[in-house]
Amino acid sequence: MDLDRSLVSGSMALLVLKLLEERDLYGYEMMETLRARSDDTFHLKAGTLYPLLHGLEEKGLVTAYEREAAAGKPRRYYHLTDQGRCALTEKEASWHRYARAMHRVLKGGACCAGA
Amino acid sequence: MDLDRSLVSGSMALLVLKLLEERDLYGYEMMETLRARSDDTFHLKAGTLYPLLHGLEEKGLVTAYEREAAAGKPRRYYHLTDQGRCALTEKEASWHRYARAMHRVLKGGACCAGA
DNA sequence: CCTCCTATATAGATATTCGATATATCGGAT
């Protein structure tokens, strides 16, 4: 299932990319935004997010820059590149394809004989 | 993400359980049915399916029985137990919750500021 | 002073799925 492997398991990458489409964000902010946006369904953990962000940076899908915060540690902001925007479009399409197929199997029960 | 871990990565279990809700099936049949039902989106492989079925059997979600085929090797049919039916209901609910959250993040873009 | 909240980071563990390989039988092609 190439679709599954890189997408549904890797849905976090899609979600992060999607958030960055709107504006630049730093890691901690992403966790909170995602939780709020998904109505507390997605609990993206630090141990998942930061390695993921480093991976996206390596692949050239995002760029990073640091900026001082009013207080506390400096924040590392991430920005979506053109390549990242392209990858996002693909991942979104894959997600829709996956969700559609899922729906087809789940609804296509005993009653209507498929198609 | 407990939701994600046991559901979206484990969507194969949900799909298999769903197929068995309708009628008893043997492994090879599931692979073909799933491919057809999902319009060629899901390509469940033998190396994924058989260990999965053994796992479901161990957990008591399905029972198995062998039956001779007209030709070739005897087929191992799987039957959904009450417990399996219960697990299916839960997994379906989880899937809907996940898909809904996903949709909320993907649509809730720059335009409408969320809610 | 200690703890909690913010903020980033890494290492180890766990789970899911895939690819490769093995077995066995049948039908068709060479």
Add this chain to the structure above:
DNA sequence: ATCCGATATATCGAATATCTATATAGGAGG
């Protein structure tokens, strides 16, 4: 007669994603 492909089940090792736990560091509040 033999080889190959399709049916049918099974197992092992590898790759990948995510989590838990832990570490660092500054600021705020008790």
